[in-house]
Amino acid sequence: MAERTTQFRTCPLCEATCGLEVTMEGDSVVRIRGDREDVFSHGFICPKGSTLRQLQDDPDRLRAPLVKRDGQHVEVSWDEAFAEVEQLLMPVLEEWGRESAAIYLGNPNVHNHALTIYGRALITAMGSRNVYSASTVDQMPRHVSSGFLYGGPLSIPVPDLDRTDYLLMLGANPLESNGSLCTAPDFPGRLRSIQDRGGKFVVVDPRRTRSAKAADEHLVIRPGGDAAWLAALANVLFAEGLVELGAAEPNLDGVDDVRNLVGPFTAEAVEAATWIAPEVTRRIARELADAPSAAVYGRIGSNTVEFGTLTSWLADVVTILTGNLDRPGGLMWPTPAHQKPLKREPGKGFRIGRRSTRVSGHPEVNGEFPVAALAEEIDQPGEGRIRALFTIAGNPERSCPDSRRLSAALESLDVMISIDPYLNETTRHADVILPPPPALSRSHYDLAFYGLSVRNIANYSSALITAEGPLEEDIIARLALIAGGAGADADPQIIHGMVLDTVLQAAVRGDGPLSGRHPAELESQLVDGSPADRVLEAMLRSGWAGDQFGAEPEGLTLDKLRANPHGIDLGALTPRLPQILSTESGRVELAAEPVAEDVARLQDSLDRPPGGPVLVGRRHLRSNNSWMHNVEVLVKGKERCTLQVHPDDAADWGLGDGGSAQISSAVGSLVAPVEITDEIARSVVSLPHGWGHDADGARMSVASRRPGVNSNVLTDASAIDPLSGNAILNGIPVSVSPA
Numbered sequence: 166m167a168e169r170t171t172q173f174r175t176c177p178l179c180e181a182t183c184g185l186e187v188t189m190e191g192d193s194v195v196r197i198r199g200d201r202e203d204v205f206s207h208g209f210i211c212p213k214g215s216t217l218r219q220l221q222d223d224p225d226r227l228r229a230p231l232v233k234r235d236g237q238h239v240e241v242s243w244d245e246a247f248a249e250v251e252q253l254l255m256p257v258l259e260e261w262g263r264e265s266a267a268i269y270l271g272n273p274n275v276h277n278h279a280l281t282i283y284g285r286a287l288i289t290a291m292g293s294r295n296v297y298s299a300s301t302v303d304q305m306p307r308h309v310s311s312g313f314l315y316g317g318p319l320s321i322p323v324p325d326l327d328r329t330d331y332l333l334m335l336g337a338n339p340l341e342s343n344g345s346l347c348t349a350p351d352f353p354g355r356l357r358s359i360q361d362r363g364g365k366f367v368v369v370d371p372r373r374t375r376s377a378k379a380a381d382e383h384l385v386i387r388p389g390g391d392a393a394w395l396a397a398l399a400n401v402l403f404a405e406g407l408v409e410l411g412a413a414e415p416n417l418d419g420v421d422d423v424r425n426l427v428g429p430f431t432a433e434a435v436e437a438a439t440w441i442a443p444e445v446t447r448r449i450a451r452e453l454a455d456a457p458s459a460a461v462y463g464r465i466g467s468n469t470v471e472f473g474t475l476t477s478w479l480a481d482v483v484t485i486l487t488g489n490l491d492r493p494g495g496l497m498w499p500t501p502a503h504q505k506p507l508k509r510e511p512g513k514g515f516r517i518g519r520r521s522t523r524v525s526g527h528p529e530v531n532g533e534f535p536v537a538a539l540a541e542e543i544d545q546p547g548e549g550r551i552r553a554l555f556t557i558a559g560n561p562e563r564s565c566p567d568s569r570r571l572s573a574a575l576e577s578l579d580v581m582i583s584i585d586p587y588l589n590e591t592t593r594h595a596d597v598i599l600p601p602p603p604a605l606s607r608s609h610y611d612l613a614f615y616g617l618s619v620r621n622i623a624n625y626s627s628a629l630i631t632a633e634g635p636l637e638e639d640i641i642a643r644l645a646l647i648a649g650g651a652g653a654d655a656d657p658q659i660i661h662g663m664v665l666d667t668v669l670q671a672a673v674r675g676d677g678p679l680s681g682r683h684p685a686e687l688e689s690q691l692v693d694g695s696p697a698d699r700v701l702e703a704m705l706r707s708g709w710a711g712d713q714f715g716a717e718p719e720g721l722t723l724d725k726l727r728a729n730p731h732g733i734d735l736g737a738l739t740p741r742l743p744q745i746l747s748t749e750s751g752r753v754e755l756a757a758e759p760v761a762e763d764v765a766r767l768q769d770s771l772d773r774p775p776g777g778p779v780l781v782g783r784r785h786l787r788s789n790n791s792w793m794h795n796v797e798v799l800v801k802g803k804e805r806c807t808l809q810v811h812p813d814d815a816a817d818w819g820l821g822d823g824g825s826a827q828i829s830s831a832v833g834s835l836v837a838p839v840e841i842t843d844e845i846a847r848s849v850v851s852l853p854h855g856w857g858h859d860a861d862g863a864r865m866s867v868a869s870r871r872p873g874v875n876s877n878v879l880t881d882a883s884a885i886d887p888l889s890g891n892a893i894l895n896g897i898p899v900s901v902s903p904a
């Protein structure tokens with residue numbers, strides 16, 4: 166019998182970054198549970214955390230590349246797969262030019278440092294600006310509002326959960342999702358602690374979610390009403406003389422403009438659009454102003470809506486007006502270990518629309534185009550049509566709006582290449598599928614999420630099980646070499662060297678602690694590791710907490726992280742104004758023009774007559790977007806892909822619990838089982854996303870036995886938030902009838 170060992174690593178499945186204790190016997194996993202000594206999660210995990218083993222062992226997980234031959238996916242060797250990529254891709258690029266290629270980056274790209282670091286290399290080699298990602302069905306409004314307010318789309322402040330006295334949470338359900346754009350393992354426990362220390366948290370949601378039940382107060386809001394309601398909170402703060410800017414005041418521009426902009430949004434004026442009574446609006450505004458510290462936090466239900474960017478902006482505005490920006494207990498910016506020390510320099514500011522999409526003219530945002538436009542960019546004829554597509558760690562056929570059209574568009578491509586462990590609804594269209602190593606076979610470091618974390622943490626995990634195939638950075642490097650014209654046999658070290666050199670060159674630039682040192686000298690100090698780990702090491706050692714390649718011997722190194730498998734806690738968040746600002750003015754620009762101009766659209770919406778029912782989404786603790794429904798222990802039990810309907814609506818529409826309903830929107834229609842519950846507001850119905858696992862050609866045997874329905878058949882790709890290009894996935898007008 167193989168020896169039993171205990172290993173520690175971070176769960177890569179969601180943003181919470183929980184520590185796992187993994188008991189192994191040789192190369193097999195015996196047990197996974199929460200790591201009680203993890204410096205951040207202290208033993209907390211959710212039911213998904215222990216399923217890394219099931220993902221590893223899943224017989225449907227691809228172990229070798231697949232290529233499509235006569236409509237069937239068949240296994241081939243890695244060399245054959247790359248040769249096939251070259252043979253299919255290059256003629257398309259030669260005939261139609263670089264702009265005929267596009268890439269879609271799915272959510273796990275940010276849960277995997279190899280992908281986070283290497284994505285850019287493939288985009289550069291592809292030589293096309295057609296970049297799409299899951300960000301525009303998710304958090305793009307947050308990037309845009311942060312870009313305009315603070316100058317940088319990544320300068321997203323997070324609620325200082327562990328010190329706040331008052332948390333106002335809109336369209337987020339962390340008791341199911343474990344939090345997003347706010348990395349905080351054991352989010353539920355941290356919310357309870359707010360209450361234990363005498364504070365309060367309020368949930369604003371059209372559904373009485375688990376988070377709403379745990380909250381001190383739950384406000385039922387009309388879907389899409391958050392921006393108007395937040396504007397009303399700001400209005401009350403001004404009207405009642407409650408604005409108190411606090412220490413951030415010298416850094417703020419545009420407070421008076423905001424006063425004017427929110428002038429029309431009185432508590433009375435927004436009542437119909439929000440379903441929130443004026444006296445409640447006024448009381449919440451006063452509570453926010455009175456609280457010793459407070460933070461406003463909005464997520465999916467407030468981002469993937471008609472006024473996503475305005476909602477995101479106003480959440481920060483209300484926090485700012487109550488003096489809670491950049492102070493303990495308010496909204497604060499993390500300082501991830503890999504970030505270089507910042508100096509206050511006038512920034513370049515933030516801009517959108519440096520180019521636009523071919524068909525609908527949607528502006529570029531943060532270097533990408535709205536994924537809602539992907540289908541039409543493929544299926545509409547004309548110069549610049551997309552004919553070649555890479556998808557990396559994404560399932561757009563389930564996660565993006567108007568799936569039917571997107572499905573047909575994907576099928577029509579000249580060539581499609583996917584990096585994914587599954588033959589699923591999206592990759593079934595691919596000519597070549599390249600499977601990455603599963604989580605336990607790769608190292609892990611949360612490069613993205615330590616920048617959105619409620620404490621400054623560094624925690625590195627080693628790979629535990631030998632990978633069956635190449636590392637993901639090797640796969641990307643080989644694709645980049647092919648796309649760049651070097652061919653399928655070129656040495657991936659060429660790309661690895663380039664990626665590393667970019668980081669080392671940046672490290673020695675400027676007058677930071679490494680200025681004057683030579684990249685080659687720094688490189689010679691790197692410990693042996695995978696290519697992505699060497700880049701990570703360079704980032705960490707040159708970051709603010711790093712050892713500066715020997716100059717600060719007490720500082721962080723990858724070896725030091727390896728010796729601390731429960732992670733290193735670099736402390737609570739600290740104030741970062743004004744250095745964090747990169748606006749042109751060097752100040753917080755509260756009323757940047759594009760944002761201010763969009764307020765008129767919000768004002769117009771106040772007089773809209775009440776419409777019919779609208780559809781919203783939801784998440785369940787045992788799900789992870791579209792891709793973990795193949796894990797038996799997570800999907801067993803009660804049917805979860807149900808249409809939630811209020812009892813009075815069910816009576817009006819003639820629906821019975823457990824019966825079937827037909828739901829129709831402007832773009833599609835589907836039939837789903839009905840779940841009658843008073844946990845949802847009247848005139849609102851809810852379906853989770855990421856289901857619909859009955860597509861021909863997919864190979865997910867567990868998921869296909871409980872397929873559920875795909876809610877994105879109903880979402881409309883022409884409905885986007887204009888500033889961010891984000892798809893509107895909540896508040897979709899629908900009609901509902903018995904099926």
Ligand SMILES: Nc1nc2c(c(=O)[nH]1)N[C@H]1C(S)=C(S)[C@@H](COP(=O)(O)OP(=O)(O)OC[C@H]3O[C@@H](n4cnc5c(=O)[nH]c(N)nc54)[C@H](O)[C@@H]3O)O[C@H]1N2
Binds near residue numbers: 560589789791876877
């Ligand atoms: N209606 C509606 N639609 C939504 C949402 C909603 O709330 N409502 N939510 C949106 C949100 S927030 C998001 S983030 C998107 C998600 O949208 P996507 O990112 O497109 O979809 P996922 O379901 O996360 O699919 C992830 C894919 O990555 C693969 N994968 C997993 N791990 C790895 C890995 O390490 N490497 C590689 N190469 N592949 C991997 C999985 O097999 C799967 O195919 O969906 C969005 N769509």
Ligand SMILES: Nc1nc2c(c(=O)[nH]1)N[C@H]1C(S)=C(S)[C@@H](COP(=O)(O)OP(=O)(O)OC[C@H]3O[C@@H](n4cnc5c(=O)[nH]c(N)nc54)[C@H](O)[C@@H]3O)O[C@H]1N2
Binds near residue numbers: 467470789
């Ligand atoms: N278990 C699990 N965890 C996950 C995921 C998962 O799929 N499953 N996905 C991960 C990803 S990619 C993300 S982005 C995060 C998302 O994390 P959260 O933002 O917490 O996501 P949801 O649980 O979808 O919560 C959104 C809530 O918004 C409400 N809502 C809908 N419309 C409106 C509206 O107009 N206004 C308001 N105020 N509320 C509204 C919905 O009823 C729902 O309760 O979760 C991550 N964690």
Ligand code: SF4
Binds near residue numbers: 180182
């Ligand atoms: S909460 Fe997220 S990070 Fe923690 S165990 Fe569950 S899936 Fe993993």
Ligand SMILES: [Mo]
Binds near residue numbers: 272303
């Ligand atoms: Mo997401």
